[in-house]
Amino acid sequence: MTVTATPLTKNDALNVVDRLQVMLAHDLAATETLLKERATSPVAVIPDLSGYIVSAGGKRLRPIITLAAAHACGTANHGTHALATAVEFIHTATLLHDDVVDDSDLRRGKKAAKNVWGSNASILVGDFLFARAFTLMVETGNIEILGILSDASSVIAEGEVRQLAAAGRNDLPTEEYLAIIEAKTAALFEAAARAGALSSGENCASHADALAAYGKNLGLAFQIIDDALDYGGTTSVIGKSVGDDFREGKTTLPIIIARRRGSSDDQTFWDRVMDVELQREGDLAHAIHLIRSTGAAEATLAEADAYAALAKTALKSLPQSDWTKALADLADFCVSRAH
Amino acid sequence: MTVTATPLTKNDALNVVDRLQVMLAHDLAATETLLKERATSPVAVIPDLSGYIVSAGGKRLRPIITLAAAHACGTANHGTHALATAVEFIHTATLLHDDVVDDSDLRRGKKAAKNVWGSNASILVGDFLFARAFTLMVETGNIEILGILSDASSVIAEGEVRQLAAAGRNDLPTEEYLAIIEAKTAALFEAAARAGALSSGENCASHADALAAYGKNLGLAFQIIDDALDYGGTTSVIGKSVGDDFREGKTTLPIIIARRRGSSDDQTFWDRVMDVELQREGDLAHAIHLIRSTGAAEATLAEADAYAALAKTALKSLPQSDWTKALADLADFCVSRAH
Numbered sequence: 001m002t003v004t005a006t007p008l009t010k011n012d013a014l015n016v017v018d019r020l021q022v023m024l025a026h027d028l029a030a031t032e033t034l035l036k037e038r039a040t041s042p043v044a045v046i047p048d049l050s051g052y053i054v055s056a057g058g059k060r061l062r063p064i065i066t067l068a069a070a071h072a073c074g075t076a077n078h079g080t081h082a083l084a085t086a087v088e089f090i091h092t093a094t095l096l097h098d099d100v101v102d103d104s105d106l107r108r109g110k111k112a113a114k115n116v117w118g119s120n121a122s123i124l125v126g127d128f129l130f131a132r133a134f135t136l137m138v139e140t141g142n143i144e145i146l147g148i149l150s151d152a153s154s155v156i157a158e159g160e161v162r163q164l165a166a167a168g169r170n171d172l173p174t175e176e177y178l179a180i181i182e183a184k185t186a187a188l189f190e191a192a193a194r195a196g197a198l199s200s201g202e203n204c205a206s207h208a209d210a211l212a213a214y215g216k217n218l219g220l221a222f223q224i225i226d227d228a229l230d231y232g233g234t235t236s237v238i239g240k241s242v243g244d245d246f247r248e249g250k251t252t253l254p255i256i257i258a259r260r261r262g263s264s265d266d267q268t269f270w271d272r273v274m275d276v277e278l279q280r281e282g283d284l285a286h287a288i289h290l291i292r293s294t295g296a297a298e299a300t301l302a303e304a305d306a307y308a309a310l311a312k313t314a315l316k317s318l319p320q321s322d323w324t325k326a327l328a329d330l331a332d333f334c335v336s337r338a339h
Numbered sequence: 340m341t342v343t344a345t346p347l348t349k350n351d352a353l354n355v356v357d358r359l360q361v362m363l364a365h366d367l368a369a370t371e372t373l374l375k376e377r378a379t380s381p382v383a384v385i386p387d388l389s390g391y392i393v394s395a396g397g398k399r400l401r402p403i404i405t406l407a408a409a410h411a412c413g414t415a416n417h418g419t420h421a422l423a424t425a426v427e428f429i430h431t432a433t434l435l436h437d438d439v440v441d442d443s444d445l446r447r448g449k450k451a452a453k454n455v456w457g458s459n460a461s462i463l464v465g466d467f468l469f470a471r472a473f474t475l476m477v478e479t480g481n482i483e484i485l486g487i488l489s490d491a492s493s494v495i496a497e498g499e500v501r502q503l504a505a506a507g508r509n510d511l512p513t514e515e516y517l518a519i520i521e522a523k524t525a526a527l528f529e530a531a532a533r534a535g536a537l538s539s540g541e542n543c544a545s546h547a548d549a550l551a552a553y554g555k556n557l558g559l560a561f562q563i564i565d566d567a568l569d570y571g572g573t574t575s576v577i578g579k580s581v582g583d584d585f586r587e588g589k590t591t592l593p594i595i596i597a598r599r600r601g602s603s604d605d606q607t608f609w610d611r612v613m614d615v616e617l618q619r620e621g622d623l624a625h626a627i628h629l630i631r632s633t634g635a636a637e638a639t640l641a642e643a644d645a646y647a648a649l650a651k652t653a654l655k656s657l658p659q660s661d662w663t664k665a666l667a668d669l670a671d672f673c674v675s676r677a678h
Contacts, residue, residue: 043501097466101459120440123462124499127436127469131492134473138486146485147477153470160463162382 016329020064023326027067027076027084028060034085038132049117049125053092056110061222062087064330065189065215066196072315072323073207074200079140083199086149087192089133094156094184096126101164102248145195152191159183168249170274174256178220181227186219193218210317214327217311222334224304227252229338231288232297243284249276253303255287258296266290301338308335355668359403362665366406366415366423367399373424377471388456388464392431395449400561401426403669404528404554405535411654411662412546413539418479422538425488426531428472433495433523435465440503441587484534491530498522507588509613513595517559520566525558532557549656553666556650561673563643566591568677570627571636582623588615592642594626597635605629640677647674 021028039050063084070076098104099112100119106112114122130153137146163180166172193215197208230245231254245252251274259270272278273287291297308331315324360367378389402423409415437443438451439458445451453461469492476485502519505511532554536547569584570593584591590613598609611617612626630636647670654663 041497041500043497043504045500045504046497094466097462101462120503121500123436123440124496124503127433128493128496128500130466130469131489131496134489135486135493138482138489141482143477143480143482143485146482147474150470150473150477154467154474157463157467157470158380158382158385161380161384161460161467164459164463165382165384 030081069193069196070200073204080199086133086136089129093126093130155187172251181223185223189219190216213314221304221307261294369420408532408535409539412543419538425472425475428468432465432469494526511590520562524562528558529555552653560646600633
């Protein structure tokens with residue numbers, strides 16, 4: 001497989017997100033207000049901890065998808081803002097729990113919340129944000145959307161458990177890897193896009209499937225790139241330590257491909273290092289070398305490019321507008337991060 | 340304060356629960372079926388782990404309250420069964436997270452799930468069950484009930500965080516203790532009763548407040564008794580190690596009262612042992628001695644009795660029936676556990 005999409009340079013890519021932030025300025029401001037307001041609690045640890053992780057920012061990719069999906073087939077309203085906030089709360093809750101489960105020390109370039117307030121607070125504040133997400137959804141009064149996001153939430157948890165069960169498996173099939181990332185990452189992108197579309201009015205039901213397909217494929221591309229970056233990005237840019245997945249024995253696409261293409265010596269290497277207890281000094285560097293020399297890095301990016309292309313194809317059934325154009329560019333941005 | 344309720348003996352108490360299980364046989368069977376069906380997943384760890392903790396049983400107190408509340412003002416229907424299941428899933432999710440947060444080794448007389456599948460699986464399966472609870476509620480189509488249970492869920496998490504922040508505080512005011520247990524325990528009893536009532540039909544809205552007040556006061560009584568049992572029950576009967584709260588530095592009512600009534604030597608003792616790092620061999624036995632000799636044990640039970648009495652008073656505005664009688668007896672059962 002060759003690289004099918006023409007990725008933007010990093011500067012152009014920044015402009016896509018900047019452009020969406022300008023286009024969504026009013027909606028994102030309303031969402032930011034809700035993100036602060038709805039994490040309040042008389043129990044100080046809750047706004048402190050959630051403010052710490054929410055204000056660390058990230059790109060607000062999921063709220064952007066929710067809001068832009070609404071605009072792509074109608075207009076964003078107060079309900080859409082509530083949903084964008086709910087989606088970011090669900091995402092934040094999973095980050096808090098992930099950091100505990102993965103024992104990660106860095107998140108978005110800062111110390112993980114669990115390293116500041118402790119794992120117990122991270123677990124419980126995650127639960128709080130998850131519950132608050134549902135209260136926000138209830139306020140929209142749309143039971144169909146509630147169903148979409150509660151189903152997505154159980155699929156996410158299912159994906160996380162599946163990933164846990166797959167840790168250290170050196171024979172993980174590509175299909176199982178894809179099923180895991182579809183559940184743990186793409187399901188929320190998909191639900192965010194569908195919920196945003198449905199929130200914009202009755203006549204948007206027909207576009208919701210297309211936007212959901214966009215979200216799902218974008219989510220797959222995004223996660224594959226994230227997994228590629230773990231063997232190639234730099235900590236200062238992506239706010240995540242390189243080699244985290246490796247040190248946790250997480251079997252991701254770069255390893256699956258490198259192992260499949262490797263010599264029998266390489267396979268012996270992969271079999272050993274996927275047992276984290278047996279990892280030695282220098283193993284990560286050798287893993288990165290193998291991922292590059294076997295072409296696994298490029299093949300991983302090509303896989304992400306293919307999903308980004310599917311995401312863009314899904315947009316074609318929608319009325320074309322600045323919104324569909326921006327969403328298409330966002331798909332390019334997601335893959336451009338690793339090029 | 341003296342003991343105001345006449346507690347049942349343990350045998351009579353068992354009969355109350357037996358009676359409710361006969362009265363609710365059809366509804367509880369439907370609920371048990373849903374508890375199994377809705378915890379299914381292709382990811383084996385999920386049904387294994389949730390089946391382990393759900394089938395360990397406990398008394399199904401929260402589903403019983405949901406179902407009996409529906410009958411007390413109408414009749415239980417398929418929606419009520421879904422809600423009873425959702426309430427038990429929310430409860431189970433909090434148990435799974437609590438065991439991780441408290442690092443408890445026993446739950447319902449068995450090894451805690453985290454000691455069998457690991458803390459990570461317990462966190463993520465808890466998330467899964469919580470999400471599934473919302474999917475079940477969505478299926479009832481009743482957005483008011485969804486609001487009640489999502490609000491209760493964030494209050495529960497808030498209570499858990501508040502309890503975490505209070506750990507080791509030897510000067511915890513009684514009011515803060517009560518606020519914590521109202522949030523972490525009574526809120527779900529209250530929501531279960533209100534949701535059950537509302538599920539039984541339009542004309543039950545007027546009785547929902549009374550049943551909610553019953554649930555809240557029953558929950559307070561129940562938790563106070565639970566905290567008393569931590570200094571007096573036996574492991575074989577209550578399925579929980581005596582002294583768990585003590586070893587975790589959890590400040591509960593028996594300690595608050597014993598410390599307030601104690602000599603200055605006693606206060607020095609309490610100040611030391613509430614820092615779990617400073618606990619020594621024999622401290623738990625001395626703590627139990629002080630709780631008994633200062634009358635704190637009896638005063639704690641009296642406080643629980645008072646809430647059980649309030650729970651029974653709340654039932655008086657309802658049409659009197661076998662259901663209101665059984666709910667009143669259930670309040671007596673809750674406090675009888677410690678007598």
